[in-house]
Amino acid sequence: MTALAQVSGGSGPARTPPPARPGRHRLLPYLLLLPGAAWLLVFFAVPLLQLAAASLYDPTGSLSTGYALTWAFGNYPEALQAYWPQFARSFGYAGAALVLALLMGYPLAYAIAQKAGRWKNLLLVCVVAPMFTSFLVRTLAWKTILSDNGALVGLLRDVHLLGPDGRLLATPVAVVLGLTYNFLPFLVLPLYASLERLDHRLLEAASDLYAGPLHAFRTVTLPLSMPGLIAGTLLFFIPATGDYINAELLGTPNEYMIGNVIDSAFLVRLDYPQGAALSFLLMAAILAVVFVYLRRAGTEEVL
Amino acid sequence: MSGMANEAPAGDLRLVDLTKRFGIFTAVDELSLTVPQGSFFALLGASGCGKTTTLRMIAGLEEPTSGQVLLGDRDIARLRPYKRPVNTVFQSYALFPHLNIAENVAFGLRRRGIRRVEEQVHRMLALVQLDGYGRRRPAQLSGGQQQRVALARALINHPQVLLLDEPLGALDLKLRRQMQIELKRIQTEVGITFVHVTHDQEEAMTMADTVAVMNAGRIEQLGAPAELYEYPATAFVANFLGQSNLLAADAAGPAGSEVPVTAHGVRFSVPADRARADRGPVYLGVRPEKLHLVEAVDQVPAGHQHVEGVITDASYVGVSTQYLVRTGWGSELSAFTANSGVGGQHPVGAPVVAHWDPRHAFLLPREPGQDDRTTPLVDEPVGKPS
Numbered sequence: 001m002t003a004l005a006q007v008s009g010g011s012g013p014a015r016t017p018p019p020a021r022p023g024r025h026r027l028l029p030y031l032l033l034l035p036g037a038a039w040l041l042v043f044f045a046v047p048l049l050q051l052a053a054a055s056l057y058d059p060t061g062s063l064s065t066g067y068a069l070t071w072a073f074g075n076y077p078e079a080l081q082a083y084w085p086q087f088a089r090s091f092g093y094a095g096a097a098l099v100l101a102l103l104m105g106y107p108l109a110y111a112i113a114q115k116a117g118r119w120k121n122l123l124l125v126c127v128v129a130p131m132f133t134s135f136l137v138r139t140l141a142w143k144t145i146l147s148d149n150g151a152l153v154g155l156l157r158d159v160h161l162l163g164p165d166g167r168l169l170a171t172p173v174a175v176v177l178g179l180t181y182n183f184l185p186f187l188v189l190p191l192y193a194s195l196e197r198l199d200h201r202l203l204e205a206a207s208d209l210y211a212g213p214l215h216a217f218r219t220v221t222l223p224l225s226m227p228g229l230i231a232g233t234l235l236f237f238i239p240a241t242g243d244y245i246n247a248e249l250l251g252t253p254n255e256y257m258i259g260n261v262i263d264s265a266f267l268v269r270l271d272y273p274q275g276a277a278l279s280f281l282l283m284a285a286i287l288a289v290v291f292v293y294l295r296r297a298g299t300e301e302v303l
Numbered sequence: 304m305s306g307m308a309n310e311a312p313a314g315d316l317r318l319v320d321l322t323k324r325f326g327i328f329t330a331v332d333e334l335s336l337t338v339p340q341g342s343f344f345a346l347l348g349a350s351g352c353g354k355t356t357t358l359r360m361i362a363g364l365e366e367p368t369s370g371q372v373l374l375g376d377r378d379i380a381r382l383r384p385y386k387r388p389v390n391t392v393f394q395s396y397a398l399f400p401h402l403n404i405a406e407n408v409a410f411g412l413r414r415r416g417i418r419r420v421e422e423q424v425h426r427m428l429a430l431v432q433l434d435g436y437g438r439r440r441p442a443q444l445s446g447g448q449q450q451r452v453a454l455a456r457a458l459i460n461h462p463q464v465l466l467l468d469e470p471l472g473a474l475d476l477k478l479r480r481q482m483q484i485e486l487k488r489i490q491t492e493v494g495i496t497f498v499h500v501t502h503d504q505e506e507a508m509t510m511a512d513t514v515a516v517m518n519a520g521r522i523e524q525l526g527a528p529a530e531l532y533e534y535p536a537t538a539f540v541a542n543f544l545g546q547s548n549l550l551a552a553d554a555a556g557p558a559g560s561e562v563p564v565t566a567h568g569v570r571f572s573v574p575a576d577r578a579r580a581d582r583g584p585v586y587l588g589v590r591p592e593k594l595h596l597v598e599a600v601d602q603v604p605a606g607h608q609h610v611e612g613v614i615t616d617a618s619y620v621g622v623s624t625q626y627l628v629r630t631g632w633g634s635e636l637s638a639f640t641a642n643s644g645v646g647g648q649h650p651v652g653a654p655v656v657a658h659w660d661p662r663h664a665f666l667l668p669r670e671p672g673q674d675d676r677t678t679p680l681v682d683e684p685v686g687k688p689s
């Protein structure tokens with residue numbers, strides 16, 4: 001005991017830990033944030049401010065005559081009045097595509113996560129594989145699949161699900177199918193991540209406590225996959241609502257979504273104030289939908 | 304559907320030739336046993352011997368490779384788990400992380416369509432000493448508290464058979480004893496059949512009406528706790544349930560009411576009704592607490608048998624002192640002497656005579672070629688090189 005005390009006493013000063021450098025420690029998290037924050041500032045915050053300014057430009061200006069910031073808040077109601085059908089369509093199509101994607105994606109994610117065994121990784125690659133080709137090429141491929149003299153339309157006509165002149169291409173169905181296909185992986189991957197973590201012993205416990213498969217799904221699997229379901233739904237719904245490629249390639253102007261309008265405002269009609277106002281309206285609408293959704297979906301697990 | 308737990312015909316739980324193979328590995332091997340209705344049955348065995356697998360087959364979570372699970376007259380072996388009047392306290396708890404404690408406990412009741420559950424849940428939580436914890440999530444409880452929630456969640460359903468897979472493993476000694484008493488009380492009060500898996504032999508012996516010792520997928524011995532302890536059937540049971548000194552001996556058949564044996568050149572005898580084997584290679588077994596130590600041969604009481612040796616280790620454990628005695632032929636016997644104040648301590652290195660009443664000894668079958676088996680003292684480090 002004394003020997004021990006002597007030893008530790010003798011080397012006391014050397015043993016004490018080096019003096020802490022609190023300043024450095026406290027700064028570290030901010031230093032780690034710096035690159036991301038700088039990126040966001042330069043490429044997100046500044047353009048966003050510019051866009052906000054543009055949405056308040058004098059609507060009578062043009063690229064040749066120049067624009068003046070006249071705080072023209074009237075741009076907003078005008079844009080909304082002119083294009084509310086496209087707004088409604090965006091949410092309608094994205095919503096319909098979301099329902100389809102959920103019906104396909106949930107069972108798919110569940111099967112890969114819980115039942116695929118050693119095929120798991122291969123199946124995941126299959127889900128992501130379409131992303132290796134460009135968005136445009138994928139959507140153009142659907143144009144072929146859905147074309148009037150394609151096999152699919154032929155089959156549907158043969159079984160009388162489509163009339164003799166019925167078509168898929170250039171209809172809302174085509175746009176919704178395109179959206180479903182293009183954004184499905186964004187729904188499946190987060191869902192898979194949540195379902196993969198699901199402990200099958202919990203399902204055993206539920207079935208031991210008199211819950212049949214359906215009830216066990218409703219009371220155990222579904223609530224525990226909620227974080228992935230919410231994340232997947234948002235990752236699907238947000239880009240799908242703003243998308244314009246699918247409507248452009250698979251639809252007609254009758255199927256145009258708000259993305260198409262913004263696209264033409266900026267690139268065709270060169271009506272910058274209107275394009276900017278529509279962009280902000282879309283952002284606000286999506287934020288509102290997401291906010292309501294998160295409130296209702298019980299976000300305890302997510303936030 | 305909802306009242307199924309009560310509609311099922313009452314009766315004993317019987318396993319008949321129950322077998323489970325995983326590939327070529329046989330986890331449970333033609334297991335047959337009967338658990339009378341309302342009794343407390345303990346399943347004891349080393350890790351990996353198939354206890355959990357047996358319970359899972361009774362619960363319906365594992366399909367037997369062959370054999371029957373009978374509840375009364377009904378074969379439930381192919382019934383879905385949610386249709387069986389059986390509940391399980393899982394070894395891994397398996398609490399629902401997204402539900403609070405009260406909802407976890409109420410899960411089975413709600414499923415059976417019972418609306419007003421608050422009072423029952425409250426009583427159950429009080430029973431496992433967790434009142435006031437109802438609103439917490441499982442992740443906010445300690446391991447021992449979670450284990451008690453698992454217990455409450457199964458018990459509240461009053462199943463016909465309750466399967467407990469080491470339900471008290473994570474509790475400290477005091478709480479464990481309390482819960483043992485509670486469990487035993489609930490079991491006698493409600494008359495549920497309990498099948499209780501445990502590593503703790505003391506727990507098995509104090510609580511159970513019947514104890515079964517399992518080894519490598521088979522039942523080695525089954526019976527009342529005292530019967531198993533006083534007269535084990537195999538060397539495995541003799542050493543798994545408590546400790547035993549097993550001396551390699553040879554018997555040449557009974558002579559009258561005795562079975563004479565020779566061990567290491569010394570002759571002993573055991574009453575014939577204490578012999579599981581009376582011919583060929585046998586083990587002569589004596590429990591450490593039935594070995595008495597004296598200083599000289601003339602102190603050995605009449606009728607007792609003895610071996611001489613030297614004390615090589617003495618550990619004082621409060622209520623008793625545990626000695627190791629090295630015999631003339633080199634093996635070590637353990638002997639426990641009560642610290643009752645009668646008789647002195649024996650210092651290490653002292654020559655002693657260990658003697659026992661032959662009525663406390665027993666003979667067990669032995670594979671030819673196997674040597675003495677004495678279990679190490681409990682306080683000896685595990686894995687000590689020999």
Ligand SMILES: Nc1ncnc2c1ncn2[C@@H]1O[C@H](COP(=O)(O)OP(=O)(O)OP(=O)(O)O)[C@@H](O)[C@H]1O
Nearest residue numbers: 325328330348349350351352353354355356357394
């Ligand atoms: N799904 C499975 N696949 C393959 N082998 C398994 C499986 N489940 C269990 N086993 C094996 O069966 C044997 C018995 O396992 P079991 O879980 O019944 O042991 P146990 O007696 O409950 O052990 P413990 O006391 O450690 O809980 C073990 O050797 C185990 O490795």
Ligand SMILES: [Mg+2]
Nearest residue numbers: 354355394468
């Ligand atoms: Mg086990």
